[in-house]
Amino acid sequence: MSAPHLLAIENLTAHYGAAQALFGVDLTVDAGQTVALVGANGAGKTTLLKCIMGLMRASNGRVLLDGQKVTGSSPAKMVRSGLALTPEGREVFPDLSVAENLELGAVALKAGRREVVRRMEAVYERFGRLAERREQPAGTLSGGEQQMLAMGRALMAKPRLLLLDEPSLGLAPLITDEIFTIIHQLARSGVTILLVEQNAARALSASHKAFLMAGGRIVQQGNSDDLLVDPRLRAAFLGAASHEKPEASRLGAAGLTNIRLEKPDMHQKSFMPAFTDEQALAEHQLKGLQWTVRHAFEGSAFYRERLEAADVSPESIQRLEDITRLPFTTADDLREFYPFPLRSVPFEQIVRIHASSGTTGKRKIIGYTQKDLDDWIHFFARCYEMAGVTPLDRVQIAVGYGIWTAGMGFQLGCEKIGAMAVPVGPGNVDMHLQFMQDVRSTVFCSTASMALLMAEEIQRRGIADKISINKIIYGSERSSRSMRRKISELFGGAELFDITGLTELYGPGTGIECPDHDCIHYWGDYYILEIIDPVTLQPVPNGEWGEMVVTTLCKEAAPLIRYRTRDITRMIPGPCTCGSLLPRHSRIKGRSDDTIKFRGVNIYPSTIDTILSAIPGLGSEYQIHLTRDEDSGKDFMKLKIERGEGVDAGRTAELVHEIGYQVKKQLLVSIQAELVDYGALPRTERKSQRVFDSRITDEIV
Structure with missing residues (x-):
């Protein structure tokens, strides 16, 4: 039997006299979650919090805490049960000092003086400004400082569940940033939070799941990331808002309107292909294969010679199965024809080069046309989309820039999807930790080793509650399950995504681990993947391990025809549980050569x-x-x-x-x-x- 929810609201109704304010509300909060309750003024959000805390009697329904009914309990009993409320408007006592206001937060617990002082010091450590003003009357504090005081007062009860009612109400944008930074930090330190907010963008970006209220009812619920980009939500809650008249929104200028004006296209755009079945993908691949063979035959002396030696002409490719008639290409070919191997377009069409490591003086240099770069950026954005990255994320990039493909790919794909790029590069640990805390990065991109190094340093310095990383996208090296598990645990449960790619095949971003974390989805609309026996060079059945061979479908400057990557993996047949139709393979197991x-x-x-x-x-x-x-x-x-x-x-x-x-x-x-x-x-x-x-x-x- 599964554990009960920390908080469960069942069929709750409430009235103000004859006027009904809540209509059969159902809501759950699990330990460790941040749950957002979003809606316009008058939606019933504050009424619901009052009913939970015992400040208002519900007309019907139940409030359960750890599965036990607490409906109708007094506010003092709810505090002793582990709940604390930061009320709308803050409601500090203006004539009392900061310290005296904080002491009131622990009154219901009847804690000893020494314990009260210890808790106050913990609050001062979290809210440095309050420490500086501990003897100052609360009424002389700024609005942001009063909000900090209200939150600190609630934390004095060491709540298992913190109820925050409109924490950004009436605050300037910069102060709102600071308040939400604190909310993120509280969540990272393990505090369970029910966050009530009009500012939908802020609330959804700070929470795991959300409930949307209108007219006293829950009208929609789900994972916050999904709701944030859901066009139905936008239509329902933005109403008649437009660029010219944002005030026409049912939420006014509170949150979702701001997204709509600042990044108008990002939340409805998908970078996934439009294929509806495998047959449509196969037809697309055949057209791409035919184009690639003709393009390489006509544009590259190297490929023409190889194709003619194999007795293959562009007209020979009539079915996808004809790919096995094509000759293999290897890394030795790239080094032999250094510095511009496989070039199939005139030099004036090449707008950039990248290179991968190789033997001394013979790196594998690959050219790119503008279309090649546009395609690469597009499917890198697809990687971010599959990993659940949104325009509200802040993506800290810890991979190399310059002649290597990694940094540029991660950054341009991030910007394409509309997220904020934090291009630190492979800098020192201190710099990365500073940016993680100051910029509040939510996604970290690196090698697995770098991710583990950062995670351990965060734990060693005791700053886990100041870090907001919830996703780690890593590549460039193999990692075991135990290593991934350790990284996730030390990062406070961050979700890991293994990203694949190689310079010859555009760069990183040619596939990524899916949200169900049981495979790598690769972009079959940009290249064909074969698995062969590295000794016999014959195809192996689906599900068997072998060497990955790739053939590009639309790459212009340096197309690949049956390029032996030397990476060992296996094809995974059948549909994925995540729902994606894109083909998939296992995570990379090793190499068929002795490359380290x-x-x-x-x-x-x-x-x-x-x-x-x-x-x-x-x-x-x-x-x-x-x-x-x-x-x-x-x-x-x-x-x-x-x-x-x-x-x-x-x-x-x-x-x-x-x-x-x-x-x-x-x-x-x-x-x-x-x-x-x-x-x-x-x-x-x-x-x-x-x-x-x-x-x-x-x-x-």
Whole structure:
């Protein structure tokens, strides 16, 4: 049997004399939630709070606390039961000091003096301005300070459920920002909140779920994120409001009207494809495949030569199954034809390049036309949409900018969906924590390792209640279930989304974990995905693990034809429980080659070999050991290298320093180096095992 709701309102009615104010209201609040109650003046919101607190007697219905009926209980009993109310208009006692007002919040509990003082100090710590004015009469405080005092007075009761009635009423926008920052912090610290607000945008962005009231009735309810972008809600609550006459809204200028004027198109636009079934997607893919083969054949000497060698012409592609007749493309092709591999348009149409890491001096450079960039931005916005990011989110980006694709993709997709981008980049931890607190970022984009590092630092500094991150979008490296669970827990239950992509295929954003968290949805309207056996190069059945191969459908500057990504995954057949029709695959399990992903950098063992071979005094045998510290989540790389034959052991310190210096200089990562005697590492007639990766020991999917 499931646990009862912390608060449950059942069929509640209330009257003012003969006038009925509430009509069969049903509402629930669970522990740890922030629930918004939104509606215009006269909707019945304050009446409902009065009935809950025992300040007004209900005509009918029940109020349940932890499943026990408390209907009709006195306000003092409700406070002792764990409820506290910050009333509309604040209602502080103007002639009493700040401290005296706060003491009144604990009167019903009959707590000892020492406990009252301890609680007051906790309030002062949260509301620094009140601490500065503790002996000042409450009537001399500003409106925002009085609201803080009213909230502090309620917190003196250490409530399990805090009822906030119109906390932004009559406050200037900047002060409203400050008040809602405090509300976010309270929620992060575990306080359960029932928030009554006219400012619908504020209330919905600060809550988990919401109930919309009109005429004393609940007229709509659901997850706050969904209601915030629901056009039916907007139509119902905005009424006849227009850009020219916002005052015509039933909510006046309270919240939703502001969104409508500031970001008019964002809340009704979807970046999802319009396909209604798999057949429509297959038809789209066939047209895209035919276009890509013709475009590459006519625009790229490389592709023309490969296609002719495979006896394939553009006219040969008549069915999707014909894709298996096309030749494979590999990363070696990109490096061989450096610096502009696969180029299929004139140079004057290329507006940008990006590059991924590769062997020294041979990075994989990819060109983009303007259409390529527009497509990339569009489906990156789709990633944010699938993750539930809205224009009211503040997205803090902690990935690299510049020649790498990551930072630009995350930022432009964020701006496309209308959210606020906070492009900190891979800056230091102090900078990120400062922005998280000052800007109140709600979404964090990074590698999994960076997310774990930030989460642990937040806990170490004891600032979890000042952090508003509720979603983490991460990519660029594998992560296990245990690592994801730890990140989520340390971030206070933040929801994690694994995002996929590679520079050759536009960049990050080519797919993302769905809201049901059991798969990656990939954008089948932009590329075809095959899974092959990396040895036989033959397709494997759905559900079996193999190497991911991609073919783009509309990429102009550098189209991909059966590009071997080397990533290991599997196709997941059948419809997804999240309702999306887009095809899906499992999270990336590993690589079919020996490429290392270390701290967000692709490293080829051949690159290590090149670096080591240029250092006099080292032998030819080496090993790469990758480990992960269970407590910190940090990855470590140790290189075990043989000294050259006849090299004196007294040179060990010098050689270790040079190895670390050269690796840091050329690969931008720090490693540990260990020198062993010549002949100490195993030899084999077959290919020697160079890489020993023990970072992930439990399942990833």
